[in-house]
Amino acid sequence: MTDFDKMSRREFFTITGKAGLATLAASAIGTNFGMVQVAEAAVGKSKVTPFRFAILTDAHLFSQPDHKFDTMLEKAVNDCNNMKPMPDFVLYCGDIAQNGLDDQLQKGKRILSKLKMPLKVIPGEHDWYLDMGSAWRGHFGSPTWSFDHKGVHFIGMNSILVRDFWTKAGMSAKERMDVMEMLESPIAGPWGVREEQLDWLKKDVKKLSSDTPVVVFTHSPLWDYYPRWNFQTEDAPEIRSILKKFERVMSFHGHVHQTVYNKIGNMGSVGTLSTSWPWPYPDVKLAHPWSQMNRSDPGNFEDGQGAQYIDLESNFTAMTHYQPFGNMLNPAMKNGFKI
């Protein structure tokens, strides 16, 4: 029996929909959703029971009704519901909204509620900086969480925290959001999970044995891919250091809107497809160039986007499958790849 097995889908959305009660409710059923709740090690020294989970990310929903991005998120949700075998749960890696507006988050929650399996969510910068995460927390609870499932320890953290650039400048909430919306804005500076979450992470994994399979989710990559576009997390070295005691760690991230793989030490890192638009590859020599997808067709709105699912095996190898809407995978990725 696992954390997710213990609750019905209705119970899960009830929990995620009541931010103030999320941690309390989660504690009541033995699940670790909040920063105040540190995971007790229930995994390790045992094999993983094979299962599948799926990842959706970066829908960037606008407020207009019937926007094309609504359709693409709906399509990805439908793809998840029709996967065989069906994923045990879906992880959403941030940027449900484009402008941080509550109606955009509400729309995303409404579309994601059509998933037939439980959902866990972490925020992106587009969700956060209009009201500093207030509406997002109201819909999805704490941005920092962990849970155990079939022998694997899953961790989610908020990696888009920046230093305060707006107070001294006297910026409005909208002006702050505008700065954060631009990928190449020079104003905001580097992102990170910061001290509070680093302390939480230390406590969260303290009692886990080194053979515990660990999967970590963040919006931004946990490696220095291309800092100019925040394709990095400033305190990723500290995160990797905290997690270095584990034999193997898998990291999945949103934000990059593209396929990409990297490995540093014990941590394999996978970027994920969005459901909004694909981003170009920066002028960086990839250590694993086979993980670069083909150039998207600008005449096909769906090209270069989609969902992804991961099949975890009993020895904690993972077959990662991108499931694009269009045909943009190179041969090395078409049938999935092991991490």
Place this chain on the structure above:
Amino acid sequence: MKLTTKNRFNIVMGLITPVALLGLLAANPAAAREPFSADELAAQEQALLKQVNHGRDLWHGTLPSMTTNGLACGNCHPDAAASNPQTFPKFQANLGKVSPLRDMINWCIVVPQGGKALDVNGDDMIAMEAYAFYMHRGKKIEPGLATEQTTPVVVKSGRGFPWKGSGIGYDK
């Protein structure tokens, strides 16, 4: 060398052509003027950078008529990446013909962004092109490559071109 009729013609033309060119230059004082002064060059550069900066603003959504669905050029093309200006003119499958960059810019404005096309000869279009090309300065000109994504200049900070900065946060 035996002087054939053809050789004689080439020798005569070889002597005449430079003289004729010199005559043309003398008749066109603008082409033969002394190098520009430092002030003139600075003024020219400022004029260019003003257009580059205007293009950068347009690229990021400052002209409402360019979109009806909220999307701006910068959404898909941060720092003008993957706009590939140095590969134009080239055959654009979506336009069905060999096209200049400005036609592709207008296609993006009209189709993915649902906006109103820019005047192809207007200052706004010139600014858009100025920004895209400036962000690819020094890149090899290779018309006709449609399948590869090229990269712009690597930008460490700021806007990718000389810019005074806002003084806010990291934009110093």
